[in-house]
Amino acid sequence: MKVIDTHCHLFFDSFDADREEVVKRASAAGVCHLINVGIDAETNAQSLELAKRFTNISCTAGLHPHHAHEITDAGLDEFEKFVAANPVVAIGEVGLDYFKSQAPPEVQKKIFARMVQLAKRYSLPMIVHSRDAFKDTLDVLKAEGKGAVKGVMHCFSYESSSFYELLDIGFLASFTANITFKNAAALLEVAKKAPLDRIMLETDSPYLAPQSFRGRRNEPANVAHLAEFLAGERGISKEELGRITTDTAVKFFGLKGVL
Ligand SMILES: [Zn+2]
Ligand SMILES: [Zn+2]
Structure with a gap:
């Protein structure tokens, strides 16, 4: 089986x-x-180093919504210079998170809008983080992206109707091992019915270990468990699920030499 971990730290x-x-x-x-996803200037630089060290790792440039209030105008200029100068495969993770965030929603929205503009300017896909903020996330993507930006909503955890609204604007969703949790029946249903060529898989390591390892550090190898679990739920082979989601990820991030 082949599978890609499209989101780890x-x-x-x-x-x-x-x-x-x-x-x-x-x-x-x-x-x-592995797609190693940065969350601020420091971790973007660390991700770049990891991508140089390991041929099977790609890096991104992100600014997590929890850090939206920390960045200055000069910081935003630096961010853009980093994107222009380095082989990042996506802008992300960026987005909106209204669950216990220090960053006020208005600030998050302003920064997120800038990130969508950046993705458009550099023709890069987006990795979007969205928690308790689906409507605002979609509004910003529609207003700033104007259909010209592609992206994935990572760790998709919203309801079924939101999933299809995302597909309508040309986005994908990626699922983590939270679909294996005992209290996640509704989310698992979304993952089971989703068109297989519109989803990707991720661990979000070190977070979100699968049910059988819950509470422990998660790691990219576990995306193979996730593929096997979802394939079983969908009644297909893990090889088929791995092949289709890997194909999607290779095209989405423009990965070279992976297949
Ligand atoms: Zn996230
Ligand atoms: Zn993450």
Whole structure:
């Protein structure tokens, strides 16, 4: 089986002791590529270093909504310079998060709008984080993207109707192991019925370990468990699910030499 972990954060301290082994374990589990997703200037730079070190890792440039209130105008200029100068495969993660965030919604919306404009200017796909903010997320994407920006809503956790609204604006959704949680029946239903060529898979490591490992550090190798779980729920082989979602991710991020 081949599968791609389209969203992980390997720069966190929790991987300092065994980062190399974590990457090796992913390869051994059939995870042929990892998208390491930055959340601010510091982690974007760390992600770039990781992408230089490991051929099976690509990096992005992101500014997580929780950090939206920390960035200055000069910081935004630096962000754009970083995007222009480096081989990032996406703008993200960026978005809106109204669940216990220090960053006020108005500030988040302003920064998110700038990020959509940037994605458009550099013809890069977006990785969008959205929590308790679906309507505003969609409004900003429609107003600023004007149909010319492609993206994925990562860790999709909204209801079925929201999933199809996303598809309507040309977006994809990626699912994490939260679909394996015992209380996630409705979300699992969305993942089971979704058109297979409009979804991707991710771990969001080190967060969101699958049900059987809950409470432990998550790692990219576990995206293989997720593929197997969803394939079982959909009544298809894990190879088929892996092949189709990998194809989608390769095209979406413009990955070279992965297949
Ligand atoms: Zn996120
Ligand atoms: Zn994330």
